[in-house]
Amino acid sequence: MEHNRNYFPLYFLGDRLEFPPVETANEDGLLAVGGDLSPERLLLAYKSGIFPWFNDDALILWWSPDPRMVLFPSKIKVSKSMRKVLRDGKFKLTQNTCFNEVMEQCALVERKGQDGTWITSKMKEAYTELHRKRLARSFEVWQDGNLVGGLYGVDLGGVFCGESMFSLQPNASKFAFIKMAQELGEKGYRIIDCQVHTDHLESLGAELIPRKKFMELL
CATH class of the missing domain: 3.30.70.3550 (Leucyl/phenylalanyl-tRNA-protein transferase, N-terminal domain)
Incomplete structure (x- = not known):
C-alpha cells in the first residue's frame, strides 16, 4: 500500500x-x-x-x-574566530538568571520561512512552569551588563533538549551553544537534541541521525 x-x-x-x-x-x-x-x-x-x-x-x-538533528557534545565545532571570542572575555555566561527574558527574546527572532513565532503565550507559560520545577533551564550571554544572547531547553539529565536561541550581537548565540555543549560534555551528557536541521546548527557540529538511533540514545 x-x-x-x-x-x-x-x-x-x-x-x-x-x-x-x-x-x-x-x-x-x-x-x-x-x-x-x-x-x-x-x-x-x-x-x-x-x-x-x-x-x-x-x-x-x-x-x-526522522531523521533527528543532534549534537554529540564531544563533536562541537569551534572555529578559529570563535576560539578568539571564547578567549577575549567580551561575553559572560550565566545560567537560569532570567529564563523568561530568554524565552521572550527567542520569540521575537525573525526566522526565515516562518510567519510569526511558535513560542506562543501557552508555550511561555508551560516552559516557565517547567523551569520552576527545575526541568527547563536557560543559558544567558551578557555584554557590558546587557543580555545579548542565550538559549533555553528541557534538561532530562544526560540529554538536553534545546528549544530555541537568540542573538542580539554577532556570535552571542554561538558563544552560548558552545559553552553549553562544553559544560554538558564535561558532565557526561550523551546528546543535545536540536530537533530539526539548520545550517547554523550544522556549522557547530550538529548532525542528522536516524530516529531509531535517537530513541536508543534517549
Missing part, C-alpha cells in the same frame, strides 16, 4: 497522558494533535522523543521527525 505524505491516520490526544509510537508519525514528523502543555505531558513527550510545535491560533501539534 502506497502512503501519501499528506494523509495519514491523525492521532488526537485526549486527557490521558499518552502518545502513539513515534514510528506512526508522518514523513514530516507530525505525530499527534491536541492534548495539553502540562508539565507531566511535556516531560513524557521529551522522554519519548516528541516535542510540541504549533502556531498560536492552532491546536497543539506534536512532532517526532
